[in-house]
Amino acid sequence: MAGDDNVLVRVDNLVKYFPVKAGGFIRRTVGQVHAVDDVSLVIERGKTLGLVGETGSGKSTLARCVAGLIPVTSGKVFFEGRDITNLSRRAMRPLRREVQMIFQDPYSSLNPRRRVGAIIGDPFAIHNIATGAERKRKVQELMERVGLNPEHYNRFPAEFSGGQRQRIGVARALALRPKLIICDEPVSALDVSIQAQVLNLLADLQQEFGLSYLFIAHDLEVVRHVSDKVAVMYLGRVGESAPKEALYGTPRHPYTVALLSAAPAADPDAAAARQRVILTGDVPSPIDPPPGCRFHRRCPKAQPICATEEPQLVPEGVSATSEANEPVGGNNHLTACHFPVAVGENLAAAGTRELA
Amino acid sequence: MTLLEVKDLNVSFPTADGVVRAVRGVSFDVEAGRTLGIVGESGSGKTVLTQTLLGLTPGADVSGAALFEGTDLLQLTPEKMRHVRGARIAVIFQDPLTSLHPLYRVGWQIAEMIRAHDKSVSKKEAAERSVELLRRVGIPKPETRVHDYPHQFSGGMRQRAMIAMALSLEPKLIIADEPTTALDATVQAQILDLLQRLQQDFGTALIMITHDLGVVADIADDVMVMYAGRAAEKAPKRDVFYRPHHPYTKGLLESIPSSSAAGSRLRPIPGTQPSLINLPSGCKFHPRCGYAFDKCAAEEPVLHLVGETGYHTSACWLPSAAIGLSVEAEELREEVARGHHGDAVAAEFGGAASDEGSVA
Numbered sequence: 001m002a003g004d005d006n007v008l009v010r011v012d013n014l015v016k017y018f019p020v021k022a023g024g025f026i027r028r029t030v031g032q033v034h035a036v037d038d039v040s041l042v043i044e045r046g047k048t049l050g051l052v053g054e055t056g057s058g059k060s061t062l063a064r065c066v067a068g069l070i071p072v073t074s075g076k077v078f079f080e081g082r083d084i085t086n087l088s089r090r091a092m093r094p095l096r097r098e099v100q101m102i103f104q105d106p107y108s109s110l111n112p113r114r115r116v117g118a119i120i121g122d123p124f125a126i127h128n129i130a131t132g133a134e135r136k137r138k139v140q141e142l143m144e145r146v147g148l149n150p151e152h153y154n155r156f157p158a159e160f161s162g163g164q165r166q167r168i169g170v171a172r173a174l175a176l177r178p179k180l181i182i183c184d185e186p187v188s189a190l191d192v193s194i195q196a197q198v199l200n201l202l203a204d205l206q207q208e209f210g211l212s213y214l215f216i217a218h219d220l221e222v223v224r225h226v227s228d229k230v231a232v233m234y235l236g237r238v239g240e241s242a243p244k245e246a247l248y249g250t251p252r253h254p255y256t257v258a259l260l261s262a263a264p265a266a267d268p269d270a271a272a273a274r275q276r277v278i279l280t281g282d283v284p285s286p287i288d289p290p291p292g293c294r295f296h297r298r299c300p301k302a303q304p305i306c307a308t309e310e311p312q313l314v315p316e317g318v319s320a321t322s323e324a325n326e327p328v329g330g331n332n333h334l335t336a337c338h339f340p341v342a343v344g345e346n347l348a349a350a351g352t353r354e355l356a
Numbered sequence: 357m358t359l360l361e362v363k364d365l366n367v368s369f370p371t372a373d374g375v376v377r378a379v380r381g382v383s384f385d386v387e388a389g390r391t392l393g394i395v396g397e398s399g400s401g402k403t404v405l406t407q408t409l410l411g412l413t414p415g416a417d418v419s420g421a422a423l424f425e426g427t428d429l430l431q432l433t434p435e436k437m438r439h440v441r442g443a444r445i446a447v448i449f450q451d452p453l454t455s456l457h458p459l460y461r462v463g464w465q466i467a468e469m470i471r472a473h474d475k476s477v478s479k480k481e482a483a484e485r486s487v488e489l490l491r492r493v494g495i496p497k498p499e500t501r502v503h504d505y506p507h508q509f510s511g512g513m514r515q516r517a518m519i520a521m522a523l524s525l526e527p528k529l530i531i532a533d534e535p536t537t538a539l540d541a542t543v544q545a546q547i548l549d550l551l552q553r554l555q556q557d558f559g560t561a562l563i564m565i566t567h568d569l570g571v572v573a574d575i576a577d578d579v580m581v582m583y584a585g586r587a588a589e590k591a592p593k594r595d596v597f598y599r600p601h602h603p604y605t606k607g608l609l610e611s612i613p614s615s616s617a618a619g620s621r622l623r624p625i626p627g628t629q630p631s632l633i634n635l636p637s638g639c640k641f642h643p644r645c646g647y648a649f650d651k652c653a654a655e656e657p658v659l660h661l662v663g664e665t666g667y668h669t670s671a672c673w674l675p676s677a678a679i680g681l682s683v684e685a686e687e688l689r690e691e692v693a694r695g696h697h698g699d700a701v702a703a704e705f706g707g708a709a710s711d712e713g714s715v716a
Contacts, residue, residue: 054540055511161628162398191397191567196611196624203621218541225613225622262545264570266612268593271574278549279542281496282510 007081008180008212009043009066010327014075016061020287031287035061037236038075040313041328043180048206048213049329050227050244052220052259056283057233059216063182066214067099068092079180097127100173104185106165110157116143116168117153123175142171146201163194170201174209182214187222199226220263224248231328232256235286235294238313240335241328252316252333252340255295257347275348293338300347301339311336359528359561360386360409365420367401367408374633378404378416380585381658386529391555391562393576393593395569395608399629401585402565406531410445411437425528443473446522450534452514456506463487463502466521473525489520493550512543519550526558533565548575569612573597578667581605584630584640587659591668599680601662601670603645603689606681639673647674647693 015038020031036058043049051059064070066077068084076085084095100123103109110119120139124130130138140150146167157165166186173181183202187195203226205211217223223230224244231241232253240253251257258277265271279298284290290297296306311320313328313336320338328334341347367379379401386392396402407413409422409429422429424445432440441447449455457465466489467482477485483502490498493516506514515535522530532551536544552575555562564575572579572593579596581589581604589602600606607625627644630636636643642652651673659669662676670676678688 054542163628191629192569192608192611193397193625194628196613196622197626199613200622200624220541221613259541262541264541264544264548264568264574266569266573266597266609266614268573268597271570276545276549278545280546282512282543283540 006044007042008045008079009041009214010078010081011039011041011062011066012076012078012327014039014062014065014077015073016058016065016070017073034236034286034289036065037289039233039236039238039328041231041238041241043212043214043329044228045179045212046206046210047228048215048226050223050230051214051216051233052218052223052230053233054218054259054283056235056286058236058286059233060184062233063101063184063214063216067101067182068095069101093127097123097176098178099180099182100176100178101182101184102166102169102173102186105189106162106169107157107189109169110165112157115154115156116148116160119157119168120171120175123172127176129176138175139171142175145205146171146174147197161194162190163197166190166194166198167201170198170205174205177209178211180212180214182216184216185218186215188217188219195222202226220248220260221265229329232259235283235289237294237336238328238334239295239337240333241313242333243331246333250333250343252335253295253337254299254301254339254341254347257341258300261348275346277347293336301341303339305338309338311338316340357388358385359388359425361421361423362409363421363423365405365408365422366418367404367413368417369413369415370417371633375417376632377635378585378632379408381420382582382585382587383420383659384580384587384590386561386563388528388561389555389559390577391564391575393572393579394563394565394582395567395572395579396582397567397629399584399632400582401632402582403533405582406447406533406563406565410441410447410531439473442469442527443525444527445529445531446525446527448515448518448522448530448532448535450537452511452518452538453506455518456514458506461503461505462509462517463490466490466502466517466524469521470524485524486520489524490517492523492554493517493520494546495520511539512546515539515543515547516550519547519554523554523558523560527560529561529563530555531563531565534567535564536571537566537568544571551575569597569608581608584635585632586640587671588641589668589670589672590659591663591670592665595663595665595668599663599668601668601674601676601679602641602672603647603674604641605670607644609681639671647689649673649693649695 014036016036017032018035019029020033021027022030039062053059065072071086076083117139120142121135124135140153143150148167187198215226227244230244230247232239234255240256251260258279261274261277281298292308293306293311296302309321313334314320315332315334320336363383365379365382369376369378382405394402404413408418418430463483463486466486470477470482470485487498487502490502495501495513495516536547566572576593579593580587583604589605596605600609610623611625613622625644630640638653638655639657642648657671657673659671662668662670663679674689674692678685
């Protein structure tokens with residue numbers, strides 16, 4: 001699979017732990033935050049892999065590992081077949097042209113004291129690509145492409161609205177014509193009408209430049225709209241991954257089912273008719289994740305085996321206790337569950353367990 | 357029974373840059389036991405509106421009336437308002453971490469709320485009641501959790517604690533200002549479910565302020581859509597979602613990615629919200645509206661009845677037949693926008709629109 005021309009990024013068994021330090025003078029490591037725990041995925045050329053999950057599920061950490069912004073604990077990241085895991089800063093530099101990021105908060109991801117032209121022009125300066133008048137011309141082209149007025153070259157970020165600021169972030173990410181753009185919650189901070197403008201822009205740019213996206217969001221409808229493949233994360237692991245239609249049409253992991261049923265739809269009749277699976281409790285701490293399946297304490301279908309044996313991510317019909325580990329983002333519908341939800345099964349009726 | 361009746365409320369803030377006209381001429385009713393959803397984007401005035409009702413906008417110029425159980429909230433002295441706020445009308449804010457005091461135990465904070473309004477309750481009784489309230493809102497092991505500090509609670513639990521506090525004096529009305537925005541989807545579902553159950557048990561009326569149309573679709577009975585400080589459309593929930601009249605409401609609905617249109621292009625509302633200091637003339641939405649015609653830039657429409665239900669009102673110059681998402685309605689809207697149907701507008705609103713008809 002590494003030699004597959006369609007594969008832009010391949011991640012093998014990626015693990016990222018953050019140490020938890022004790023207070024006091026000698027900062028002993030007293031635990032590990034299991035932010036990402038054994039995740040494998042592929043991102044295809046020109047396609048979008050959507051990553052959904054709640055706060056603390058490890059989506060952003062995974063993205064930062066893929067972008068090479070933080071060192072990984074173990075596992076490998078390949079970009080166009082080349083191992084880029086834990087490269088030195090110098091070795092990483094050419095790669096930074098290929099992989100860019102768009103961040104969630106357009107208020108804190110732009111330096112308030114620098115002019116927009118300088119912010120968007122930074123990639124050119126850092127990589128010694130264009131200077132002077134040529135840089136200005138390139139920046140203004142970019143501004144025009146993302147729907148900003150090029151005459152606003154000398155303005156400060158504070159003079160722009162949230163949606164316009166996010167366009168500045170998009171222009172900056174686009175400057176070096178990357179192959180992959182990692183979008184970390186790019187529209188969560190925006191109002192709905194503005195959100196739609198930015199989503200359309202991202203779709204247009206993908207078409208025009210053949211970009212691949214790793215698109216992170218907690219809004220399931222947004223992810224459905226932009227993605228080709230979707231992976232659902234829970235507490236550092238991927239619970240389910242499938243092509244979009246399969247994941248939304250016939251979800252098999254109980255967590256995916258609950259997440260889909262919990263997402264508010266702007267349709268009163270659908271909201272009234274829906275069998276909502278109300279999960280009890282909160283996401284457990286990633287410092288001390290539950291043994292076995294990480295979801296078992298909140299799962300309406302949990303059985304004794306779920307508490308002891310960790311289910312593997314396997315295609316339909318394969319037992320989750322077997323040792324298969326296919327990367328997420330392929331064409332298969334993969335689920336990490338001992339008792340996947342059958343088509344038509346009513347999980348809401350399975351009874352939500354009362355709080356202890 | 358009408359619990360709260362807001363009449364022609366105006367709120368503006370004098371600032372160094374000019375007068376910010378946050379709320380302009382908004383009127384609405386809340387019936388006992390029902391839920392009103394107020395939807396709008398950031399800066400639409402939805403939060404200022406409700407905070408003004410509770411006397412939480414010091415320094416603002418306020419006019420209009422807000423009758424709650426017969427008394428005008430806007431005329432109350434700060435001292436009298438203290439007896440209403442919390443006891444009769446409770447508030448749940450968006451961010452439960454900043455609404456709870458970090459240095460006091462959760463149980464103490466709930467008990468304080470009870471004792472602040474009723475000194476006859478002993479400390480012991482108040483403590484017992486806070487345990488009971490935490491149990492009602494689904495906090496596991498409330499006997500021990502009352503002694504926790506807010507940071508020991510998760511986001512969802514903190515919001516449950518805020519709801520417990522809001523319920524502690526059995527208010528007639530709860531104002532929930534984006535109560536689930538900071539929460540994850542599965543926890544949001546828990547909180548909405550809890551609010552609905554408690555509302556039924558206590559017969560409380562609820563004003564739910566949100567930017568999320570999904571939350572409104574789930575929980576509201578009636579919906580008011582706000583734009584630039586004004587009510588654009590006000591109707592029973594199903595009318596707003598299935599038969600919107602105001603182009604802004606329609607635009608909001610079309611901006612949301614939905615399963616039915618997955619993969620296709622979204623139809624965002626062009627442009628951005630106007631500055632509240634420097635509002636456009638006429639209808640405040642006309643610079644972004646795809647159906648705007650001359651009258652829209654000249655005169656500001658007010659809420660008037662559209663549709664057949666008798667409860668559906670919209671502040672838009674389009675004829676009331678241009679309602680809903682059907683092809684015919686769309687054609688009518690476009691015809692009016694091109695100036696062909698000026699007579700239809702004239703017939704409904706009198707004289708002023710007839711000119712446009714002849715122009716085209």
